Amino acid sequence: MRASDTYTESLFTMSKLEDFIPQNHPLRPIRKMVNEALARLEGFLTSMYAAQSQGGRPAIAPEKLLRAMLLQVFYSIRSERQLMEQTRYNLLFRWFIGLAMDDPVWVPTVFTKNRARLLEHDAVVELFNEVLMLAERRDLLSGEHFSVDGTLIQAWASHKSFVRKDGNDPDGDDFKGKPRSNDTHASRTDDDARLYSKGNTGSELRYMGHTLSDNRHGLIASAVVTIADGHAEREAAKAMIDDAVQAHNDPEATITLGADKGYDAREFIDALTDMKVIPHVAQNTSGRRSAVPDEIANTEGYSISQQKRKLIEQGFGWAKTIGNMRQVMVRGLEKVDQMFVLTMAAYNLTRMRTLGQLRPEAA
Secondary structure: OOOOOOOOOOOOOOOOHHHHOOOOOOHHHHHHHHHHHHHHOHHHHHHHOHHHOOOOOOOOOHHHHHHHHHHHHHOOOOOHHHHHHHHHHOHHHHHHHOOOOOOOOOOHHHHHHHHHHHHHOOHHHHHHHHHHHHHHHOOOOOOOEEEEEEEEEEOOOOHHHEEEOOOOOOOOHHHOOOOOOOOOEEEOOOOOOEEEOOOOOOOEEEEEEEEEEEOOOOOEEEEEEEEOOOOHHHHHHHHHHHHHHHHHOOOOOOEEEEEOHHHOOHHHHHHHHHOOEEEEEOOOOOOOOOOOOHHHHOOHHHHHHHHHHHHHHHHHHHHHHOOOOOEOOOOOHHHHHHHHHHHHHHHHHHHHHHHHHHHHHHO
């Protein structure tokens, strides 16, 4: 007997959002970790809004804001407007963010304005650090053996926006086959973007993202975005590994840093030696002598570092295919850096979830 095509909606429902989320959904362990990190940030997040305690319109709860921003990364949502639209009808999104079924969803411009407060107070960096602390408490980090690398991030600016700084080409005719450089030209839409090429890639307006990964499981221990230039990779690497050395706070520790041939420069190797970091950098012997001593390159630890350093590429690949970091949808160094750090925090969370599922099987 054919059923009739009718639709009847109850006036009341006794279901909760929790009832609609499968127990084995991959967001469940991630939400648990995020909430644990946010609980440890409660004092910091409260201090961000201390100036509003005497009145004014209530802002978006920073915990909800950060969870929503993570969702945007997990589901490759390209804009706040799309995120707000999907949150209106997606029960999974409401559950993860912490919105009830009948809670109103924020206006996109309000969401963007509240996100700017997180940038002002480095809340995304604090969240990244707390996620890293979760990994440390779960014994997922070595704390001594690291790898470093950089990747190009295409800016949200076109070639036609790259015009002369002196204003002599207001109509953009300089775009048509004439030589341009960062010394004489700048983007009208993104002052921090730089025309840059690497390897066989063409020149594009770009930023450069850098990560320091822990060799035990490939989790990202540090992330930063810089202006794209020929020295950015090594300078960022020195800053990140120096922070890792200071955080470890053990002068007797054997700390190593793996990297590709692009980091094989005498100045960089000497800087690592001064920091008491063993340079496990791939030797570049193409028509030159490597700055990495052979007595280091012939050790077993060096070979292990060369194998482990490839794990860092997984983070870059995930960030560009899932996290929308191939071409960012924000402008300005600070905002691009915020999105990159947030994306790497999201990558760590997904990696930690996977490791948490594998460890019981190995026990």
